[in-house]
Amino acid sequence: MNIFQAVKENVTARQAAEQYGLKVNKNGMVCCPFHDDRHPSMKVDKGFCCFACGAKGDVITFVADFFHLAPLEAAKKLAEDFQIPFFIDNAKKRNVSKKKEKPKRTxxxxxxxxxxxxxxxxxxxxxxxxxxxxxxxxxxxxxxxxxxxxxxxxxxxxxxxxxxxxxxxxxxxxxxxxxxxxxxxxxxxxxxxxxxxxxxxxxxxxxxxxxxxxxxx
Structure with a gap:
């Protein structure tokens, strides 16, 4: 299991939002941190979606956009903050560094x-x-x-x-x-x-x- 799988199986976007200071109401709605949101328009559960600006994705995408991180760095931050053990083979690390990530919206x-x-x-x-x-x-x-x-x-x-x-x-x-x-x-x-x-x-x-x-x- 790689770090991305480990994180997504153990942490939801809602847990991440609450961990990083956002107030989630009982219906799972929160003010979107990706635009000037005056009333809760983002729903957070396993993933997230803003009904106003259209931002959506999984927990790693949420943290990457929230802290302006690359996906791998976002996954590492989640693993550290939520104390999720993970293992990445050194050979895989080298391969990942050589490959360019494809845009998720392709x-x-x-x-x-x-x-x-x-x-x-x-x-x-x-x-x-x-x-x-x-x-x-x-x-x-x-x-x-x-x-x-x-x-x-x-x-x-x-x-x-x-x-x-x-x-x-x-x-x-x-x-x-x-x-x-x-x-x-x-x-x-x-x-x-x-x-x-x-x-x-x-x-x-x-x-x-x-x-x-x-x-x-």
Whole structure:
């Protein structure tokens, strides 16, 4: 087992984030350290993904980007900080030093269309999840006998499913993500249309309300 395997089998991106001073909330969200993030937009678990700037990868990528290190140096730092024993054969060390690392994004560049769809889907689902969480608070019944509003019902019904979709797209295997595209791509599009319709109606209602107040004056 090489150092990369040893580290990834023993440390998660969430553990690394907490180790290096980032505050992770109970939902596994944290303010992204790779852009000016004012509210938590990065999810950390085994790996990490920022729904705002698109940064994603495994625990070694996270530490490499966080401390501006080469992947090997990041792996060594994790092994030392988390006290993970590892062994690298001297011959392998020489071979590694002679080889140039291939950019990790090469595979994604060859699958540009899928990558664009995946990023867009993550953005849509993340926006929808924020909206659902907002509805759970703003449209929650104030009294026990109060009738539940449609937005509150939708938030209760959809939050768990959308969290599952995001986890699959962020941390799932490539084949699972491709199958999600084939099976649920239309669902994501409908969610986007649903949000656009809600925001349009909300904007119209706000405009009418302001107009009514103006007439009264």
């Amino acid at each position: 595979l994604y560049q060859t699958e540009k269309k899928f990558e664009e769809w995946e990023r867009e889907s993550i953005r849509i689902l993340s926006d929808y999840l924020h909206l659902l969480e907002e509805w759970k608070v703003s449209h929650a019944p104030k009294m026990p006998d109060e009738e539940w509003k449609a937005e509150f019902i939708e938030a209760c019904q959809q939050t768990e499913k959308i969290n599952y979709y995001l986890d699959l797209l962020v941390f799932g295997e490539l084949q699972d993500r491709i199958e999600f595209l084939l099976d649920s791509g239309k669902d994501v599009k409908r969610i986007e249309e649903r949000m656009e319709e809600y925001r349009r109606n909300n904007k119209e209602q706000t405009g009418k309300s302001i107009g009514s107040e103006g007439n009264e004056l």
